[in-house]
Amino acid sequence: MSERIPEAEATSPVIGSVPRSGRAVAWDRRRASAAGVWRGLRNDRLAMVGLVVLVLFALLAFAAPWLSDESSLSAANTGDNPIWAPPSWEFLFGTDHLGHSVAAQFLWGSRISLFVGLMATLLQIGIGSLIGLTAGFFGGWVDSVLMRLTDWFLVVPFLPLAIVLAAVLERGLWTIILVIGITSWPSTARLLRAQVLTVRQRLYVDRARSLGAGRLHLMRRHILPNVTPLILASTTLAVPISILTETTLSFLGLGDPTSTSWGGMLNSAKDNSAISGGRWWAYMPPGLGIVFVVLAVTLFGRALEEILDPRLRQR
Amino acid sequence: MTTKQFTRRFCGIALTTAALGATVVASTAATTAADTAVTLTVGLLQDIDSPNVTVGYTVAAYETWTLQYATLTDKAADDFATIPGLAESWDASDDGLTFTYHLRKGLKWSDGEPLTAEDTVWTINTSRDQEWTNHFATTVNLTATVVDDRTLTIETAVPDPKLPTMDVYIVPKHIWETHAGTVDDLAAYDALDGVGSGPFTLQERKANQEWTMVANPNYWKGAPAVDQVVFRVFSDGDAMVTALKSGEIDVAHLVPSQSFEDLKSESGIVTVAGAQGGFTELAMNGMAGGLGDGHPALQDIEVRHAIARAIDRQSLFDRVVKGQGEMIDTLGVSPSPEWTPTIPADQQLNYDPAAANQALDDAGYLDADGNGVREMPGGGDELKFRYAERSDSVNGAAIRELIEGWLKEIGIALEVSVFDDTQLGQVVYDGTYDLFVWGWTPFVDPDPMLSYFTCDQLTTDAASPGYNDANWCSEEYDALYLQQNQELDRATRIDLVHQMITLFYNESTYVVLYHDADTQAYRTDRFTGWTQQPKGTGPVVFTNSSPTYFNLTPIEGGGGDDSSSTGLLIGIIAGVLVLLVVGGLLVVRSRKNSDERE
Numbered sequence: 001m002s003e004r005i006p007e008a009e010a011t012s013p014v015i016g017s018v019p020r021s022g023r024a025v026a027w028d029r030r031r032a033s034a035a036g037v038w039r040g041l042r043n044d045r046l047a048m049v050g051l052v053v054l055v056l057f058a059l060l061a062f063a064a065p066w067l068s069d070e071s072s073l074s075a076a077n078t079g080d081n082p083i084w085a086p087p088s089w090e091f092l093f094g095t096d097h098l099g100h101s102v103a104a105q106f107l108w109g110s111r112i113s114l115f116v117g118l119m120a121t122l123l124q125i126g127i128g129s130l131i132g133l134t135a136g137f138f139g140g141w142v143d144s145v146l147m148r149l150t151d152w153f154l155v156v157p158f159l160p161l162a163i164v165l166a167a168v169l170e171r172g173l174w175t176i177i178l179v180i181g182i183t184s185w186p187s188t189a190r191l192l193r194a195q196v197l198t199v200r201q202r203l204y205v206d207r208a209r210s211l212g213a214g215r216l217h218l219m220r221r222h223i224l225p226n227v228t229p230l231i232l233a234s235t236t237l238a239v240p241i242s243i244l245t246e247t248t249l250s251f252l253g254l255g256d257p258t259s260t261s262w263g264g265m266l267n268s269a270k271d272n273s274a275i276s277g278g279r280w281w282a283y284m285p286p287g288l289g290i291v292f293v294v295l296a297v298t299l300f301g302r303a304l305e306e307i308l309d310p311r312l313r314q315r
Numbered sequence: 316m317t318t319k320q321f322t323r324r325f326c327g328i329a330l331t332t333a334a335l336g337a338t339v340v341a342s343t344a345a346t347t348a349a350d351t352a353v354t355l356t357v358g359l360l361q362d363i364d365s366p367n368v369t370v371g372y373t374v375a376a377y378e379t380w381t382l383q384y385a386t387l388t389d390k391a392a393d394d395f396a397t398i399p400g401l402a403e404s405w406d407a408s409d410d411g412l413t414f415t416y417h418l419r420k421g422l423k424w425s426d427g428e429p430l431t432a433e434d435t436v437w438t439i440n441t442s443r444d445q446e447w448t449n450h451f452a453t454t455v456n457l458t459a460t461v462v463d464d465r466t467l468t469i470e471t472a473v474p475d476p477k478l479p480t481m482d483v484y485i486v487p488k489h490i491w492e493t494h495a496g497t498v499d500d501l502a503a504y505d506a507l508d509g510v511g512s513g514p515f516t517l518q519e520r521k522a523n524q525e526w527t528m529v530a531n532p533n534y535w536k537g538a539p540a541v542d543q544v545v546f547r548v549f550s551d552g553d554a555m556v557t558a559l560k561s562g563e564i565d566v567a568h569l570v571p572s573q574s575f576e577d578l579k580s581e582s583g584i585v586t587v588a589g590a591q592g593g594f595t596e597l598a599m600n601g602m603a604g605g606l607g608d609g610h611p612a613l614q615d616i617e618v619r620h621a622i623a624r625a626i627d628r629q630s631l632f633d634r635v636v637k638g639q640g641e642m643i644d645t646l647g648v649s650p651s652p653e654w655t656p657t658i659p660a661d662q663q664l665n666y667d668p669a670a671a672n673q674a675l676d677d678a679g680y681l682d683a684d685g686n687g688v689r690e691m692p693g694g695g696d697e698l699k700f701r702y703a704e705r706s707d708s709v710n711g712a713a714i715r716e717l718i719e720g721w722l723k724e725i726g727i728a729l730e731v732s733v734f735d736d737t738q739l740g741q742v743v744y745d746g747t748y749d750l751f752v753w754g755w756t757p758f759v760d761p762d763p764m765l766s767y768f769t770c771d772q773l774t775t776d777a778a779s780p781g782y783n784d785a786n787w788c789s790e791e792y793d794a795l796y797l798q799q800n801q802e803l804d805r806a807t808r809i810d811l812v813h814q815m816i817t818l819f820y821n822e823s824t825y826v827v828l829y830h831d832a833d834t835q836a837y838r839t840d841r842f843t844g845w846t847q848q849p850k851g852t853g854p855v856v857f858t859n860s861s862p863t864y865f866n867l868t869p870i871e872g873g874g875g876d877d878s879s880s881t882g883l884l885i886g887i888i889a890g891v892l893v894l895l896v897v898g899g900l901l902v903v904r905s906r907k908n909s910d911e912r913e
Binding site: 074075076077079083097098099167170171172251258259268270271272273274275276277 | 404551571702706709712723732
């Protein structure tokens, strides 16, 4: 399969004697480079392991409604289950203090953890990109103001800020997403600003500018395409951090208590003395789930970053 | 309200209390913390909010005051009977309105100043004039007068069944007078003077970490056998239990229910599920105060009854608190069971979801659109209630999960928000809730707890909140309240209280879920003399007058010094690590050398 990938170019329908527009050429180039990225990833065994693990978890999360009944998450329906039952055929991961099946909680919890991780990442990358691009592109006082703001967020210790925000705002899933989003964008902003600054210095940008290209045109045609790979790479790397942060906040009891997430499961295990009482099945599944997902995304993200970030490119 | 037995509205720890008070404060008390001092360490999950007796309200603060300030009359460890305290005797006038108290000879404050009738009279009269929160309910109708240094009279304006019990904390006039210009001046006082007349006085406080109390040699019973008591604040119940197992603390207060079960099989540790009349309730917004926006359906008694019948209280009690406590249907107004009525069988609102569904159907709350949630009669708003969950309670989430599931069975949906205790207090005052679960712990006399549900205690202005968080009141109840408040015949008073509690039960603005146990565990290797109050059923610390602290005597050679053994262990591990590193380096070095030599 992998050998066929380059053929995507060859079979491209626009190839031929017909004169092609600049845009079409650009799109071809992009498609080709995407294929190149995929090739790079295919050659990186760890990245592929990460991808496979990730796809597995995503499938599990997607299939949760078919694998387990959502009503089993409510303690009102688990009255007949034994409490603190160790893993068995009936309860694959055992049961907790209220007779919940830990396996069912793990399945449904993966949805929340992945969802929050992804949404928070999007928010954080969104804010970070906007501020980084604006600061880098406009320079001058805009840059100064935005970067001071970024510095401020960078120096404020992350966890205390997140805890204070989570404690002050109304408890809920979107609050957690918001908290993670607005506390972790600064690094993205700095990264993008730096990249925009280098791109802006390039000759063809100067040339375009002297030919009378407007800001919008410059941004759209020259800057944005050049920083997109970087945005993509930092998105991938932000996901595990977001998932971990969600877990941390939930573990500290600041998450959304009405939805089951892996962090929430850990918190509930701690609150109900599963750790001191040696009831390992209550905290091992969510703990390992987090470790595997975070590891998988990181492996994949690192490889992607290596390929996409010009400063890390070794080939 | 009468001293001690606290309203445990504010259990648990709030992260936000970090700003409270100075971090480290030295006190005027002499430092006796020599290495040889006998130290009792108490683990708990809550800090004192303020050592100032006119400001604080937490359980932790009450315990501190109980140790620091002796009272005119004391309470028997066995049954709360009124026994001599600072006063060795008292006489009543014929009309029962004036009482004369005779103080013990040679009473002294911990700083050596004499404790006279002047101190007690000043405390009683000033607390009445300035309406000190923890004294006022007791002293509101009282006038105290000095007869001589060791004699005072207390006159009450109305018959008062609580007298001659006089259990307000007596504060040292020579210290407090200078701070008590107005009640606001007094509230600003940090009260770290450490001068008291009880067995222990406050020496040092580190906010959110610990506070230390030292033995008072001038205590009227004599100096206690324990030299100092350290109260250590834990942010996590599991960590507290671990500290108890390792001997870092001697007794733990409010052990999580699962750990409590686990500790039962631990040798050298005794568990006590102390009953104090405290209870946990599901409250519904009755909207009587007029503030806020409670759901109109909750003002229909049929809906409230249906909710009460939809909840499987026995299952909740067994599964959430592991059966620790008691299944009692009604309010707890006192630790003494005589005040608790039995609800007639035909009035009991037992678990019966089918009957609840039928009642809601009959009352016209139908689910016309078939989405599983009923609507108001004739269509309109859904029966979707805002439920305020307490984050400071370990059991808050489990209780909510169960109630949410059961109410779903009768076509009622919940919209859950989570609040810490400070936030929840505000939500309740503002009336912007439909349901919440919280709890109370009553005093020995039922009067204060009963007073909370009178019309006087409604919050009608969020700036000056009252205690009535049922947000319900009735003229009938208020009339009964006034009657019992001045009824001197005990049997008649008990009957009146039973009527009030039954009436309140039938209204169902509160569904009492269960009566809590004060789960405590203590080590037996270092001290003897742990005292349950009341005998056999009560807890050992954080009780009504906490006799344990004075009764404890150290066991000769018991326990050993755990900190030194921990130190030794750390030393050994560090030593082994150093050896490994040094050894490793030597090996590497010698290899290198040999490499070079080759």
